[in-house]
Amino acid sequence: MAIVKVHGYPLSNATQRVLACLYEKDVEFEFVNIHLGAGEHKSETFLALNPFGQIPALEQGDLKLFESRAITQYIAQEYSDKGTHLLPVPGSNKTMALVQLWKEVETHQFEPPSTNLVRELCLKPFFGMTTDTAVVEENQGKLAKVLDVYEARLAQSKYLACEQFTLVDLHHLPNVQYLMRTEVKKLFDSRPHVSAWVADITARPAWSKVLDLQKPEQ
Incomplete structure (x- = not known):
């Protein structure tokens, strides 16, 4: 191949x-x-x-x-x-349906406010631009509502789609990692099940390798 x-x-x-x-x-x-x-x-x-x-x-x-x-x-x-x-094993139609459902949630509910916050709180300061506080406040409110749903879901399931780590959880990693370096971290930390989930997925060895690629060569 x-x-x-x-x-x-x-x-x-x-x-x-x-x-x-x-x-x-x-x-x-x-x-x-x-x-x-x-x-x-x-x-x-x-x-x-x-x-x-x-x-x-x-x-x-x-x-x-x-x-x-x-x-x-x-x-x-x-x-x-x-x-x-x-991904679930072939034939696990109910689990696959949940994976597809939560993939859609990540794309349409989590990604928009989290990306706006990454842009305002991480990218703009990096490029010497001014953060729009109104945009930050608006999107923190939107993200908080999403994380309320996540908190309820993660009280029932170890990961968002099911009991195993899937593409759903993986797709969240980049924006979660960026936001945990900002004031938005409090939104994750204040929800115990969300906080435990974040600690779990960001500690994966594969994710550590991704972060290593960002380090300047010695």
Whole structure:
């Protein structure tokens, strides 16, 4: 089988989802660092991989994929016999339905406010821009409501979809990691089941490897 190539940037939350999945599945891959500041994601070469000019993109032989959640789904299914089982076993239709449900929740309920907060509290300060406090306040309120639902769910289940770590939990990791370095951490810490879940998923060895890629070379 052709080697997997991931074109992305280590600090990109979407890239991090794909890297975490590859490490969980113990799949060898080649990482191609795309320099966003130089506009490489808008180059002709990269646009052949993703016509929308956004990272990450996956390349494996003649297969070209983009959109991080679609990529992780492919990896989890293609390498189902390797590493961590990130999807229920075939035939577990009820569990699979719950995985699909909570994947949708992450995409449509958790991702929008959490990404807005990452942008305001992490990215803007990093680039010397001014944080919009009104946007922060609005999205903290939205995220708090989502985490209330998570608290109730995690009181019944170790992980969001079921009793095993799945793509659902993995997809949360990048934004959770960023927000735990900000004032928004209190929203997670004040909910005991959410707090325990965050501690669990952020301590996974595969995620530590993703974070290691962000460290400057010595």
